[in-house]
Amino acid sequence: MTYTASSLTTDIAIIGAGPTALFAAFEARMLRLDCVLMDVLESVGGQCAALYPEKPIYDIPAHPSITGGDLITALEAQISPFDIPRLLGSRVSSLQGESGAFILKNDRGDTVHAKAVIIAAGAGAFGPNRPPLDGLETYEQSQAVQYYVKKRSDFSGKKVVIAGGGDSALDWALSLSDVADHIYLLHRRDRFRGAPETLAQVEAKVRNGKIEKVVPYQLHALHGEQGTLHHVEVATMKGENRHLEADALLPFYGLSTDLGPIAQWGIQTHRSTIPVHHATLETSIPGIFAIGDVASYPGKMKLILQGFSEAAMAMHAAHPIARPDTALRFEHSTSLGKPGTP
Known part of the structure; x- marks a missing residue:
């Protein structure tokens, strides 16, 4: 079957589809921002789904114990009302442009025009030693x-x-x-x-x-x-x-990780991580943010729950770039209303 490359225009391009990326997509839609998920793996879930689907996790709030697979299933259910587009099974190979006007392309020929970019790529491409x-x-x-x-x-x-x-x-x-x-x-x-x-x-x-x-x-x-x-x-x-x-x-000799093309995009990196501003999660390039394991700053802990917090912070920081004419007022989800409603 011949694949037909697509071209999408959106507010936020999210690179990655692990737990942090999925929650970032949820935060985007709760702020009425459009987004797309892009990942090299064929399905969402990142390392949780690919490596540890049956391994219990004990530090997810409100879950005394939950497997990696069940966590991804729950995050999928959380974003299901939004019908978020996904470009999976292909590596994001290039990123060009500037804040408010980025162009991303993957190895399959898909093109995404986005106003801001969230890198939630975990530790990058990974494989076993x-x-x-x-x-x-x-x-x-x-x-x-x-x-x-x-x-x-x-x-x-x-x-x-x-x-x-x-x-x-x-x-x-x-x-x-x-x-x-x-x-x-x-x-x-x-x-x-x-x-x-x-x-x-x-x-x-x-x-x-x-x-x-x-x-x-x-x-x-x-x-x-x-x-x-x-x-x-x-x-x-x-x-x-x-x-x-x-x-x-x-x-079990650990994983070898590689930032891949991300390291060639002109973003400041340090030992396979991306240094960010602690308050906004913005990288050295305005309009590009990094969250989850790939992001580094003083006091950083590589925990899924911290990635969730970073997703919310980064999406709020990206909102003025995506919607410069719309004032953003912080509201709790109880005030914003049921996910997926107009």
Whole structure:
């Protein structure tokens, strides 16, 4: 099927479609501003949907616990009355113009004319740090090696090697130990990096046989045939080797991130983040704002709830650019009325 590129004119172009971007779209429409969501992923949700849809989040206000997937579903429901256009599945490749008259284009040929731009691109394009193992791609293609857990049920009754010493490795070892046949927790040191409560829970699972710690070992080789994994070979620095019977390997060695084309737009950047003015979230280029994990300023905390606050602040700061002839008076949502009503 041939794709027909589109051309849109809007008040605010939002680059990104994760939780912060979705709430920014809500704030835009509550201020009667038109907006469009643009993202390289095929669907909304960002890292919450792509990486951690079943992982519980505990610091979202009014939700003692909510999974990443359910949070995105709720944010989708919040903006559903507005029918916000989306240009997904293509990277924003260029941004030109000035405050009040920006032109954005993506790799697919779509063009967006916007008066202001909100960059809510998380940490930029992301991907896993892959272990240097021979034949790795074959096992990735068969899903025997995965870097994100989308469904816990995929590991039901399986023997799983989880490699890594940080929060992701510990959290998934705990979570999957309830459904997997056996969990090997592999780390090159006997010390893990995690909250004391998490470490205590892991030790309890180790004592009752739900988790087996394999330390101090590192990944050495994968053994199997035609993408079916049979054993994960691990080794110490002294050359001592073990073969762990396994159906799946989950390496949690963090993510590599890249701002991509954003770094070429003339915006001041610092270590893969975008410095912004704390009060307005405006970048070094007037009319372009950054919110969420990509934004940096003194006292910044990379929390979803802080991204929500930044979305509201940035949208209020962008309003005079989008509607210079309309006075903006702060109102609570109870005064603004039901979302989606004229």
